[in-house]
Amino acid sequence: DTAVSQTPKYLVTQMGNDKSIKCEQNLGHDTMYWYKQDSKKFLKIMFSYNNKELIINETVPNRFSPKSPDKAHLNLHINSLELGDSAVYFCASSQVRTDPIASGTRRETQYFGPGTRLLVL
Amino acid sequence: AQKVTQAQTEISVVEKEDVTLDCVYETRDTTYYLFWYKQPPSGELVFLIRRNSFDEQNEISGRYSWNFQKSTSSFNFTITASQVVDSAVYFCALTNFGNEKLTFGTGTRLTIIP
Numbered sequence: 001d002t003a004v005s006q007t008p009k010y011l012v013t014q015m016g017n018d019k020s021i022k023c024e025q026n027l028g029h030d031t032m033y034w035y036k037q038d039s040k041k042f043l044k045i046m047f048s049y050n051n052k053e054l055i056i057n058e059t060v061p062n063r064f065s066p067k068s069p070d071k072a073h074l075n076l077h078i079n080s081l082e083l084g085d086s087a088v089y090f091c092a093s094s095q096v097r098t099d100p101i102a103s104g105t106r107r108e109t110q111y112f113g114p115g116t117r118l119l120v121l
Numbered sequence: 122a123q124k125v126t127q128a129q130t131e132i133s134v135v136e137k138e139d140v141t142l143d144c145v146y147e148t149r150d151t152t153y154y155l156f157w158y159k160q161p162p163s164g165e166l167v168f169l170i171r172r173n174s175f176d177e178q179n180e181i182s183g184r185y186s187w188n189f190q191k192s193t194s195s196f197n198f199t200i201t202a203s204q205v206v207d208s209a210v211y212f213c214a215l216t217n218f219g220n221e222k223l224t225f226g227t228g229t230r231l232t233i234i235p
Contacts (some may be wrong), residue, residue: 107220
């Protein structure tokens with residue numbers, strides 16, 4: 001029933017390791033996102049994908065590589081984990097609509113997954 | 122560039138009091154969306170409301186109400202008769218209609234004291 005799901009919910013790992021976080025949405029949405037929430041609760045976009053195509057890469061280190069095998073999934077792989085990567089990572093999705101009045105397309109509300117709490121030791 | 126300011130870092134009120142959370146935004150876009158999200162202690166991000174820049178009508182949903190004023194670039198959120206379950210961090214956010222990314226404010230931590 002869950003609309004946007006993430007696995008795992010918690011991830012504790014050593015510096016230098018490689019890890020992946022998975023995200024799936026069953027809302028039929030076209031666009032998916034990854035956000036990072038730091039220890040001060042600040043939320044910042046990392047990546048946006050529309051129908052498996054990358055549309056936003058917000059100056060994220062190359063160690064972070066998103067992969068979208070289909071429009072319902074957006075995974076995040078992190079290489080060579082660093083202490084500063086410790087954070088909560090949220091996946092989100094939204095629907096694209098064509099707006100004849102305002103012209104062009106618009107994306108509607110972003111719905112978030114439960115978050116993955118990553119702790120790098 | 123877009124910016125969202127939530128000047129109130131923390132607010133504490135006694136249960137049943139009314140409380141208003143402030144949000145001021147900056148954008149060069151003429152069409153945009155504004156949002157409020159709630160993050161309870163359990164950590165998930167819960168969508169509360171979306172307004173688009175065409176629609177300045179205020180909205181009420183139960184104990185929640187929102188006041189959108191383009192003239193002052195503000196989108197304030199009021200909780201009437203607060204309850205302990207309202208304790209959470211509340212985020213205001215902004216995006217253009219393309220909604221490729223949300224720009225969040227820094228959040229306001231609201232504590233309702235029983």
